[in-house]
Amino acid sequence: MLRKACCLLLVVFAGLAAAERGAAQSISFDQAVDRITAGEAENLRQLQKYSPMVETYIQELQPQGEWGKVPVTDHYYLGRASFKGYVHNVNFLTERKERAGGIRGFGGFPNRMVDRFPGQRRPEFIPVGFAQMAVIDSKAFDRAHYDFKFVRREFLGELRCLVFDVSPKPKTGTGRFIGRIWVEDQDYNIVRVNGTYAGDNFRGRYLHFDTWRLNLQPGVWLPAYIYSEESDVRMSRTKNTAFKSQTRLWGYSIGRDLSQESFAQIVVDSETVNDQTGGQQEMSPVAAERAWQRQAEENVLERLQSAGLLAPVGEVEKVLQTVVDNLIITNNLTLEPEVRCRILLTNPLESFTVGHTIIVSRGLLDVLPDEASLAAVLAHELSHLVLGHELDTKYAFSDRMIFPDDRTLERIAVMHPPEEEQSADKKSLELLQNSPYKDKLASVGLFMRQLEQSRAAMPKLIRSQIGNSLVIGPNARLAAVMADAPRLEPSRLDQMAALPLGGRVRIDPWSARVELSKARPVAVLNAREKKPFEIIPVFPYLTRLKTSRAAGPGAPAAQVPPTVNSGAQ
Numbered sequence: 001m002l003r004k005a006c007c008l009l010l011v012v013f014a015g016l017a018a019a020e021r022g023a024a025q026s027i028s029f030d031q032a033v034d035r036i037t038a039g040e041a042e043n044l045r046q047l048q049k050y051s052p053m054v055e056t057y058i059q060e061l062q063p064q065g066e067w068g069k070v071p072v073t074d075h076y077y078l079g080r081a082s083f084k085g086y087v088h089n090v091n092f093l094t095e096r097k098e099r100a101g102g103i104r105g106f107g108g109f110p111n112r113m114v115d116r117f118p119g120q121r122r123p124e125f126i127p128v129g130f131a132q133m134a135v136i137d138s139k140a141f142d143r144a145h146y147d148f149k150f151v152r153r154e155f156l157g158e159l160r161c162l163v164f165d166v167s168p169k170p171k172t173g174t175g176r177f178i179g180r181i182w183v184e185d186q187d188y189n190i191v192r193v194n195g196t197y198a199g200d201n202f203r204g205r206y207l208h209f210d211t212w213r214l215n216l217q218p219g220v221w222l223p224a225y226i227y228s229e230e231s232d233v234r235m236s237r238t239k240n241t242a243f244k245s246q247t248r249l250w251g252y253s254i255g256r257d258l259s260q261e262s263f264a265q266i267v268v269d270s271e272t273v274n275d276q277t278g279g280q281q282e283m284s285p286v287a288a289e290r291a292w293q294r295q296a297e298e299n300v301l302e303r304l305q306s307a308g309l310l311a312p313v314g315e316v317e318k319v320l321q322t323v324v325d326n327l328i329i330t331n332n333l334t335l336e337p338e339v340r341c342r343i344l345l346t347n348p349l350e351s352f353t354v355g356h357t358i359i360v361s362r363g364l365l366d367v368l369p370d371e372a373s374l375a376a377v378l379a380h381e382l383s384h385l386v387l388g389h390e391l392d393t394k395y396a397f398s399d400r401m402i403f404p405d406d407r408t409l410e411r412i413a414v415m416h417p418p419e420e421e422q423s424a425d426k427k428s429l430e431l432l433q434n435s436p437y438k439d440k441l442a443s444v445g446l447f448m449r450q451l452e453q454s455r456a457a458m459p460k461l462i463r464s465q466i467g468n469s470l471v472i473g474p475n476a477r478l479a480a481v482m483a484d485a486p487r488l489e490p491s492r493l494d495q496m497a498a499l500p501l502g503g504r505v506r507i508d509p510w511s512a513r514v515e516l517s518k519a520r521p522v523a524v525l526n527a528r529e530k531k532p533f534e535i536i537p538v539f540p541y542l543t544r545l546k547t548s549r550a551a552g553p554g555a556p557a558a559q560v561p562p563t564v565n566s567g568a569q
Contacts, residue, residue, distance in 0.1 A: 029150065030143075032162065035188040036181075037142045043189065044135065046220045047083045050252045052509065053308040054081040054089060056130040057347050057461065057501070058245040059535050067490070068528055069231075069242050076460035077127035078346060080308065080405065081249070087132045090406045130247045133209040134223035136177045136193055145172045151180070156192060157542035159184045166195075174199025175206075184544075189213075189221045191542055205233075212538065215545040216252060216510040223249055224509040225538045244535045246502060250345060251308040251512040294337055296396035297355025300412055301342065307405040310359070311343045314513040316505065320360065323375050327382055330435045335385055341378075343514050345507060348460070349451070352414050352467020353381045355391045362514060363461065364470075365505045367498045367533055372440035373447045376432060380477055383427035389420045415468050425477055432481075443497075445485020448478050450497035450532050453488065458533055461501075491527045498532035 027035070056077045061069035079089035132138075137145070151163040161182040168176030179195010191213050197206040209228040213221040226247035232240050283291060304310035311317075320341035328339065340357045344350070347363035358381040360374075368374050391414060394400060403411050416424070432438060451471050455462045463469055470477055489495050505514050524530055 029148075032183075032188065033143055033148045033164075036148075036164075036183050036190065039187065039189050040136060040141050043221060044083070044138065046217075047135070047222060050222070051080050051082050051254075052222075052249040053251045053254070053345070053512075054079055054131045054247060054249050055346060056127060056245055056247040057535065058125055058243055059458070061242040061244065071454075071457045071534060074458045074460045075125055076348065077125075077130070079127060079131075081128075081131040081134075083135065083138075086138060087128060087135060089128050089131055090404075091127065092406045092409055094410050129207070130209075130226060130228065130245065131249075133207075133211055133226045133228065133247065134249065136181070136190070137175075139173075139175075141177070145169055145176065153185075154182065156182055157540065159191060159542045159544070161185060161191065162188075168198055184221075184542075186544070187219060189215075189219075191221055210537070212540050212542075214509055214540065215543070218545060222252060222509065225249075225540060227535075227537045246535045246538065248507060248509075250507040250509045252510050254306070254308045254512060290337060292393055292396055293355055293390060296391055296393045297357060299395050299398060299401050300354045300391070300414070301357060303401045303408065303412065304344075307408040308512060309345055309408060311345050311362075311507070311512055311514045313342070314515065316343060316365070316514045316516055317341050319516070320358070320374070320378065323371065324358065324378050324382060326437075327375065327379055327431050327435050331431050333382075333386060339382065339385060343505075344466070345512060345514070346465065347501065348463050348465055349470055350464040350467055351377050351381055351470075352464070353384050353389070353391070354414055356385055358382065358385075359467075362505050362507070363501060366501050366503060369447055369496050369498055370440070370443050372437040373444050375435065375437040376428070376441070376444040376447075376478060376481070379428040379431045379435070380424055383424040383431060384416065384420065386431075387420070387423055387427060389416055389424065409465050412466060414466055415464075421468055421477075425479070428478070429480060441481050442485055444478060445481045445483075446488065446495065446497040448476070448482040449485055449488050452476065452482070454498075454533050461533060490530070493524050493527065493530075496524075496530065500531045500534050500536045502536055502538060 054077075056075075058075040059071040060073045060075075062072045064070045076093070078092045080092070081087065081089040145168060147167050147169060149165045149167075151165055154161050154163050162185055164181050164183065165179075166181055167178045175197050176199065177193070177195060178198045179193065181190050181194075182192035183189065184191050193209075193211040193213075196208045199206070207228050207230060209226055211223055212225045214224045216222045216224075226249075227245070228247070229242070229244040231242045233243065301310060305312065317340075320343075324339055324341060327333075328335065335356065337356055342357055342359045343365065344359050344361040346361055348361060349364040349367065351358065351360045351364060353359070358378060360377060364377065365374070368377070395412075400411075432441060432444075437444075448471070451462060455471055462471060476482075486495075488497060503519070504517055506517055507514055
């Protein structure tokens with residue numbers, strides 16, 4: 001009886017405690033708005049501490065009969081953003097550097113497509129304007145400047161959210177946000193922003209956007225994905241166009257001065273130093289040459305990663321390594337030093353070698369339709385190693401790696417001459433014919449056909465920034481496989497020559513590691529849904545950070561990062 005009474009009291013006390021917590025969480029509308037605006041001000045202060053990489057890819061669209069609106073040209077921007085004072089960025093692309101200045105003249109809200117000025121042939125997208133979409137209002141987001149209207153409650157992933165419509169009060173100036181926000185109901189942080197900025201004028205117009213934030217640090221939600229689209233934009237007096245774009249932010253842990261913190265972690269275990277060389281004091285000439293080449297390779301890899309362009313080693317690299325090992329084993333290859341795989345974090349479709357490291361871009365991994373196509377890409381790069389095509393060992397001198405991050409794509413080039421590309425392409429066919437993928441080359445040929453067909457409409461995507469192009473020029477890769485492939489039939493639902501962008505690989509915005517999406521595949525119901533190489537909206541599965549980030553600079557979270565369900569197959 002006493003045990004039952006104690007249990008009953010525990011239940012009663014637990015119920016009372018739960019009721020008290022519920023009462024404590026019950027706040028008025030005005031209190032909720034005050035917490036939202038205070039939290040947004042704090043998040044903006046936190047955002048100003050970081051300088052993440054920002055990549056924007058834009059596709060302009062035009063109607064094409066039964067296929068609806070399809071890409072006709074594209075634009076690509078890459079830089080590192082700063083949110084201190086006003087949004088600006090350092091451009092990584094050499095052809096855009098002369099346009100990096102002058103942004104402040106647009107009132108700090110340059111996320112518009114600027115109308116034509118005297119001497120300008122057509123309006124242009126302003127790269128930093130898409131980074132601006134990460135911020136609701138950099139001047140003042142409060143009840144003095146905005147009206148808030150509660151709409152409903154809604155789940156985004158695991159988060160229960162409060163949804164509000166927000167509009168600027170009259171006479172509060174241009175560039176104020178108008179649209180909808182989603183607020184997680186625990187700490188009242190804004191996790192999604194959908195709308196535009198009000199107040200177009202003669203200089204241009206603001207664009208609509210859908211921004212998603214992830215919980216990357218305890219209590220801090222930072223922007224990770226921005227999707228934008230317009231269906232009818234005036235490009236000239238006689239021409240309208242539509243466009244869609246995707247902006248990704250990553251590497252929040254990169255770009256901060258961590259040198260002092262890293263040095264402080266150095267620990268000297270003992271004053272006694274033991275010789276562990278086993279009696280081998282010198283290298284043979286062959287070993288010395290390999291070590292020098294490896295030093296050049298390591299210098300390039302380290303510089304690409306420190307600039308925020310190369311992902312740290314993770315699980316996806318193991319997938320690539322498995323395919324490479326399949327090719328090596330079935331072809332009885334012996335390579336020293338061992339072959340490694342890494343992932344370039346950018347969208348343009350490219351693969352290249354840095355010494356004995358094969359690098360594949362995130363964008364290329366996104367659009368490859370199957371493992372055989374991945375094997376074909378890796379086989380080409382592996383052939384360069386088999387044939388002894390070496391990295392220029394000038395990179396072994398460390399002073400060549402001392403330059404600003406935004407000069408990385410200009411200072412590091414690993415292109416092979418045409419004759420080496422031709423011989424590697426021929427050798428890759430031999431490797432594939434002796435591999436487990438020899439009976440699956442039809443899909444490889446279809447992918448190359450789709451690549452060639454889309455080249456004119458997507459020149460900024462189907463190009464290389466560091467190595468050789470996949471298709472441009474007389475030495476297009478796997479031309480023989482493409483010639484033997486079936487013809488492209490876009491109306492066939494069972495023929496998937498290439499996937500859309502952004503559906504397979506995601507980047508952890510904090511650590512810049514890459515992971516494969518865990519999104520459940522969805523069957524294509526009509527040919528319009530295939531969208532090879534096209535931008536698609538992003539819908540992250542939002543979660544709260546369950547554990548703090550591990551100690552140490554740039555350490556990843558212990559939790560599994562949120563998955564991106566973008567609808568790709």
